[in-house]
Amino acid sequence: MLDRIAESLFWIGRYAERAENHARLIDVHYHVREDSSGEDAVLWRRMAESIADPAAYEERYSEYREKDVLYYLALDATQPNSLMTCVVQARDNLKKIRERLPSELWNLLNGFYLWLRKVGVEEVLAEPHRFFERVKEGLASFQGTAVSIALRDESWHMIESGRYLERSENIVRLLRTVSAAVAERGGSSYSYLLAVLRSVGGYEAYRRLGIEELSLEDVASFLLLQESFPRSVHYALAAFETNVKAMRAKADKSGTSLDKIIRMAGKARSELSWLERQDITADSVDAVIKQLLGANRQLGDAMARTFFSPGGREVIA
Structure with a gap:
């Protein structure tokens, strides 16, 4: 291509x-x-x-x-x-x-x-x-x-890899905003967290999972770790990894820069997989967000180096 x-x-x-x-x-x-x-x-x-x-x-x-x-x-x-x-x-x-x-x-x-x-x-x-x-x-x-x-060829997988990498980054940035807002609002943050869940179409899914409370920790855990929700960071990174693997398979190549991207995506996803609800606290969520922002940027840079011409666009900081 x-x-x-x-x-x-x-x-x-x-x-x-x-x-x-x-x-x-x-x-x-x-x-x-x-x-x-x-x-x-x-x-x-x-x-x-x-x-x-x-x-x-x-x-x-x-x-x-x-x-x-x-x-x-x-x-x-x-x-x-x-x-x-x-x-x-x-x-x-x-x-x-x-x-x-x-x-x-x-x-x-x-x-x-x-x-x-x-x-x-x-x-x-x-x-x-x-x-x-x-x-x-x-x-x-x-x-x-x-x-x-759309035909499931390299073009499709390239579009999807861009879509899911962007989704991962958007959810992480949303959580960064949520964390700052909840810190300011304190006990009055219920309506804000409810609106955030609805903004990503996740309120009904959140409730169906039987989560009782509406707290920063629970909402962040849901949006970061829930493997079955399409707008979670874990789901987005897994989908990005799957589409890059599909491009590698269609190119019939291994040991290339695509393998490095796949390893990077797999590492970011597996680190999320190891986290549990109790690992996401008001004190730790900012560190998790910072790590994921860095991982998303590295993946975007790696895609640019592998596929794009010099001077291509960068992700908005």
Whole structure:
């Protein structure tokens, strides 16, 4: 596979997943805001810190207001990590390699992009939950169609490896935000933890597992270690490892840099497998998060060195 094709495929997966994560994360902040008696500016700043560089925001805006933060994070095409930018990047990468993937995928993503670029911030402010639901539905339609019709060849496995590596990193970053917020909120964190679980579609799964409490330790354990939940870090790393193994098998090569990536992914996953619920505490969760952020970055760098041309894009810090 040519470097430019591999790079485009990988980033289609990453940018589509990142856009969905942004929609989920911003939506959960709206739920938190509804249940919070705190200052709006604090919530909007936390939202900006979750997705973008607050210093860059502060260069353009004098304070953290709902309209400005929402535009900056969702619709600003000049902001390198906005929801709009992620969709544009996924579309541009797909446009470069349209012949490698089913035409239905291009039609879906292009149609979604054309809808999104017409949306104004006033529209979002009027019905924020409905807007972010529409974003999640559009991206889920793209992902679901890919699952249904894409040939399981190297192109598919490259997209999926990007998607699951991005998912792993997004969940870890979400937990970092959760840990900081719970430390600030203390005993009033129940509604926030509930909103976080709902933001990843995990509340019903959490309850079905018979977990009685809604604490930072239990939510973090669920999102880090639960092997059967598709949005856990363990599941995402295992899926990433599986897709890289499939690429190695199709290439019919061993002893290459792919083996190193597989070993790195296996090490990160197995270290999670050894952890148990009692190992995830308020005091230890930050160390686990820091370790996983480092592992995700190393995996992204290893994929870039193996498959991409020099000067390729990096993961947003």
